[in-house]
């Protein structure tokens with residue numbers, strides 16, 4: 404190893420360890436369901452994005468196995484050579500139906516989707532108005548495009564309007580885009596899409612909504628854009644296939660001409676191998692389940708509301724979430740980490756999230772209830788929260 408690299412890596416790792424910021428990863432020893440096994444211990448799982456329990460759904464497992472039998476384990480090529488299987492075409496038709504758009508295109512991940520889609524339409528002569536709390540993959544996708552990035556204060560519509568006006572009137576940019584998460588993952592709040600659309604119309608902005616945490620959750624499962632009835636107004640509807648849908652991948656849904664353009668200009672579509680057949684078959688069936696029934700989504704909200712009410716009653720600060728995402732805001736970073744560690748010892752897996760992922764002094768344990776949790780599991784989690792909360796002086 405190069406001496407320079409060796410020193411760089413060792414010094415920086417040591418610094419992180421000294422600050423208590425080095426993240427040790429505990430492997431899960433089995434399925435990532437409502438109860439998981441870690442270090443040989445069974446825990447109520449409040450940290451997955453498996454919102455509807457589909458990652459471990461028996462019907463989907465069987466469908467994936469059948470597709471693997473028929474097509475094999477890999478797609479064999481990038482989409483534009485001969486990696487496009489009839490399964491991919493079916494999936495994309497299903498995604499367009501699900502999102503209420505003319506067409507859709509799938510990618511290997513939600514992260515990859517943002518790498519692909521933004522730079523396919525934006526370049527150094529353009530500007531992007533980006534919510535300050537947007538996901539890391541949106542930020543990286545914006546950077547990759549080389550467009551001027553103009554951050555606006557989180558969900559602050561006055562700030563957005565002022566910056567949209569300044570950017571469009573400056574004459575400096577060919578195109579201006581506004582980009583936002585649909586649901587913000589750390590606080591569970593929903594983007595103000597009706598106001599964003601209004602501002603976009605006023606200044607002819609391109610609209611881009613990454614609804615990774617909304618699809619399967621908001622809008623009776625159809626997502627945040629549908630929740631507001633704005634399917635015809637949002638240019639880019641981005642989603643992930645790895646959270647509520649339970650498998651892996653990402654997609655853009657929109658007008659047919661836009662999707663046709665992404666098929667010839669988005670680099671991960673052209674230069675990275677297509678999603679594997681077993682996954683594609685399972686995803687298509689999962690999307691069909693969401694089109695056919697709101698049962699799992701209803702159950703998710705019921706469980707989310709139950710957990711929220713319970714934590715609030717115990718005296719915890721659960722922030723201003725509008726979705727099942729339930730932060731339990733503790734504040735001090737070290738106390739937050741100690742809290743999460745004690746929950747683990749008592750049989751609840753809920754990860755601490757601290758600076759720099761969230762602002763300093765707003766450390767939190769983030770709870771992700773799912774449709775697969777039973778009332779008994781949630782009651783067990785609440786009893787544990789009460790015990791640990793009193794022990795560490797977070798509640799009285």
Ligand SMILES: *Cc1c(COP(=O)(O)O)cnc(C)c1O
Nearest residue numbers: 512513514538540613615643645
């Ligand atoms: C989780 C997330 C992603 C990444 O999705 P993956 O499919 O896991 O790569 C992208 N954007 C947002 C807003 C997310 O929350």
